[in-house]
Amino acid sequence: EYADATVQAFKDSGIRATFGYDLGAFSLGESDKIGPSEARFPDVERLRGTIPNGDEDLLRLAVCLSQILPDTIERMEREIRFAREIDVPMTWHNNKPGEIEAINRSGLLGTDILPAHSNYTTDEDLRLLGSIGGCLTSQTEAETYAGRRSMTMIKRGHNQGVDIALGTDVPNIINLGVMPQMRILYILQRFMDGIEERHEGHPFARRPGVPTFAPRDIVKFATANGGKALGIGDTVGQIAPGYQADLVLIDGRDFGISEGDPAGHIVLNSSAAEVDSVMVAGEFRKRDRKMVGIETGKVVKLREAARDRVYASVGTRPGELKRTYWNWAED
Structure with a gap:
């Protein structure tokens, strides 16, 4: 009922959207009421039958994977294989170090899996993601609001060839507009650049690599990289022949x-x-x-x-x- 109402709302709005069907119980664990993620596979398949996921379709279906924990690797593997069987992209709350490494060890890492947040990613996590041409999406206002999260992964990931995209997170406390997220990311990264400069004894002056991002980079994160992160980078995100x-x-x-x-x-x-x-x-x-x-x-x-x-x-x-x-x- 909830999924159908969400799908209908997207259709009524006329916007381009990707609806992520949540397979996991997130922090609630695998409660008896919610059941294991496999219990939701049939409903995802039902929706997939009504959402073609064509390149020019405004509405696309994705799945949100369960949390990746040492004792739930097999569940994660089943969910990824299921998503690929029905040909839908995936995302998950990348909240702990080594999760991308774990997916890679399972032989399942691909550009159709989008990590969100990624605050505590290791350098190896980011190297692996960059090596396949992957993206990560930063919910910068939410990360800053929480006040306890590392943000070094943005620069580290960028330096490893990871394409950065922007998200918003929960609507009850976060502005859902992309423009505030762009500004916060730019200012936050410039603030972090300044910390490095002071720590290293550098003067405040433009030099190669400083600042890390120019405004044009941030616009790309919000447009072309957003399209790529959602798996439709050949369709949207640029003003060019052949694009929507x-x-x-x-x-x-x-x-x-x-x-x-x-x-x-x-x-x-x-x-x-x-x-x-x-x-x-x-x-x-x-x-x-x-x-x-x-x-x-x-x-x-x-x-x-x-x-x-x-x-x-x-x-x-x-x-x-x-x-x-x-x-x-x-x-």
Whole structure:
């Protein structure tokens, strides 16, 4: 029911999307209620029968693998083989060092598996990923928000030939727009560059390799690399012959465009307020700063109805809840 509703919502929106069906129970473990991941294989196959995953299809199906732990390697192997049997890409929460090495030892590492987060990846993890032309996706705002995660994997991965892409993570605490993620990644990496410079006694000056990324690199992470990470890099992510017309038009006439490279304006100065129009596969989904084909009032009512069902189910309302995240709690 949840999967079908999500698929329908993507179709109604008219956006290009990849729906990842979660095979794992994540931190809940393999509870009796949720059951082993194989229990969800038939429903994934059912959905696969309705989602062709063609190069030009707006909606594509993927699977989210279970956590990779030393005692669950065989489960991970079964899930990867299942995903390849039905020809869908995969992703997983890459939360611990050595997970990419473990997949490689199983002989299953491929570009159709996308690691997310990857904060604690080893140099060997990243070397293996770079050697196959793989990607990793950083949810930079979420990593920074958590406050306890290494971010060195972005530069280390980039230096190993890994293509960096951007994600957002959970919508209840993170801005789902890609533009804030671009800015946070640029500023965070520049901050980390500065730490290295001070530690090594270098003056603050441009020299080869400093800063690690230019704004144009960040734009590539959010566009071409995003397409590659989702397995559709030959279809979207670039403005070029043969690519789908997925376009975002920025209107900077209100206050003007920053001098120099327009990428610098997009990464450091622009925001969603400047997005005038959005085209997906040649069709306008936003034009003149208004959504096209979307009844926003209906969307708000559906969201509020879903919220009320959840509150009714748990028997509490805002004000009585404790906000918890990453094992922290606030009264």
